[in-house]
Amino acid sequence: MNICVIGTGYVGLVVGTCLADFGMNVTCVDKDKEKIDRLSRGEVPIYEIGLEEMIRRNLKLGRLHFSTDLDAAIERSLVVYIAVGTPEKDNGTADLSQVFEVATRICRKMTEYKVIVVKSTVPVGTAKKLREFIIEGREHNVEFDIISNPEFLREGTAVDDFLHPDRIVIGGDSERAMAIVRDVYRPLHLIDTPFINCSNETAELCKYAANTMLALKVSYINEIANLCERIGADVSQVAAAVGLDKRIGPHFLSPGPGFGGSCLPKDVKAIVDVAEQLGYDFKLAKASIEVNRIQQEVVVEKSRRLLGSFDGKVVCLLGLSFKPNTDDTREAPALVIARNILAEGAAINAYDPVANEEAARNLKDVHYFEDAYAACEGADLVIVTTDWNEFKHIDFSRVMGVVRTPNIYDTRNIYNPQTLREAGFTYLGTGRP
Numbered sequence: 001m002n003i004c005v006i007g008t009g010y011v012g013l014v015v016g017t018c019l020a021d022f023g024m025n026v027t028c029v030d031k032d033k034e035k036i037d038r039l040s041r042g043e044v045p046i047y048e049i050g051l052e053e054m055i056r057r058n059l060k061l062g063r064l065h066f067s068t069d070l071d072a073a074i075e076r077s078l079v080v081y082i083a084v085g086t087p088e089k090d091n092g093t094a095d096l097s098q099v100f101e102v103a104t105r106i107c108r109k110m111t112e113y114k115v116i117v118v119k120s121t122v123p124v125g126t127a128k129k130l131r132e133f134i135i136e137g138r139e140h141n142v143e144f145d146i147i148s149n150p151e152f153l154r155e156g157t158a159v160d161d162f163l164h165p166d167r168i169v170i171g172g173d174s175e176r177a178m179a180i181v182r183d184v185y186r187p188l189h190l191i192d193t194p195f196i197n198c199s200n201e202t203a204e205l206c207k208y209a210a211n212t213m214l215a216l217k218v219s220y221i222n223e224i225a226n227l228c229e230r231i232g233a234d235v236s237q238v239a240a241a242v243g244l245d246k247r248i249g250p251h252f253l254s255p256g257p258g259f260g261g262s263c264l265p266k267d268v269k270a271i272v273d274v275a276e277q278l279g280y281d282f283k284l285a286k287a288s289i290e291v292n293r294i295q296q297e298v299v300v301e302k303s304r305r306l307l308g309s310f311d312g313k314v315v316c317l318l319g320l321s322f323k324p325n326t327d328d329t330r331e332a333p334a335l336v337i338a339r340n341i342l343a344e345g346a347a348i349n350a351y352d353p354v355a356n357e358e359a360a361r362n363l364k365d366v367h368y369f370e371d372a373y374a375a376c377e378g379a380d381l382v383i384v385t386t387d388w389n390e391f392k393h394i395d396f397s398r399v400m401g402v403v404r405t406p407n408i409y410d411t412r413n414i415y416n417p418q419t420l421r422e423a424g425f426t427y428l429g430t431g432r433p
């Protein structure tokens, strides 16, 4: 089966590569020529565990192709995946211009039946609008179907998530198209992945509903952590006790500097917007956005209180990506915290195992270092903003030897407070006594 995946970012690249690994003939298309040139040479522009090896293997086997020629890819594919970005507009709504730009090209190049699979996260009602748009704009009167197939992979474990998903949601109104898409995912059916077959609208909502629930869990545990600090209780133990309740579960109950990334912040805002358009005030979703904004301020406020003032101080940030095992810094709490601290007159040193380059695109006034110890040199405060494994095993005697003042703010609670205090550090965590 010939498939094309339009948009070769975190989602499109993983989806296209994994589908090639399933044995499909896949063309991944992007308008970014430099990205496509690098990928054709087997160079991977993003950091994602296991991806490079899989890309190289499938390139070699001739099942995976990279191209900027969108028209040719559409023409020869039965299934056309749309995996372009749907970023947040200034007013918090989803910007669908990339999706409709692709739809315009489909209108021109669709000369036989196509299944158009919307992988991008899009507001409820988008599949319907796309259908009307294509019916009106198509140059050849051929049939097509639109399937809404939201993606739930997580950056950092994207390949594994795609190959072992918790569920596959297939939304549509054509049994023919749904059967074709189910066939694409046959290897997942064979490992007993649950499939949810539903309408386009239900599928579209599933993605936003899942991300809103995750955002709520993060904001909830962050509020419990803030309460723990006032009570003198330990949020790690509270989270463990709460998470052992099977109705709640242990995941996403880790307190920290708030959620970030390219999905949760924009998707929660988008569902608030969808609800508003339908005359519904989605109070919980709104509250999780507000709690998250405040949580990033909490980190700055606690740091300020520890240092007295930021003026003339050096703050070292360990970790810039929004979570470990990715170089994605979109909406990363570390960047928000850095901007706020810079604005109050401190200098910032930073180190991330893979995301320095990405962060430097948006955050210029920071000194970037190639290792954690160099970044700690002369610091008055070291803030661990991302829980990369390498930070869990940092040598604190070396850190003690290079910092100006031994202050550690462990926003992700990855250290033993007592050990650090005994080593002479002033220790701050999140929601710990």
Ligand SMILES: NC(=O)c1ccc[n+]([C@@H]2O[C@H](COP(=O)([O-])OP(=O)(O)OC[C@H]3O[C@@H](n4cnc5c(N)ncnc54)[C@H](O)[C@@H]3O)[C@@H](O)[C@H]2O)c1
Residues within 6 Å of the ligand: 006, 007, 008, 009, 010, 011, 012, 029, 030, 031, 032, 070, 083, 084, 085, 086, 098, 101, 102, 119, 120, 121, 122, 151, 152, 153, 154, 155, 262, 263
């Ligand atoms: N990143 C995640 O973890 C994740 C997870 C699930 C769902 N999603 C959703 O998937 C979608 C894609 O996310 P992403 O993180 O991969 O985005 P991204 O920004 O990393 O990648 C989008 C790609 O699309 C390309 N593109 C844009 N317009 C194009 C066009 N007309 N023709 C060809 N290529 C074009 C861009 O050049 C870019 O490479 C979004 O809707 C996002 O919300 C993302």
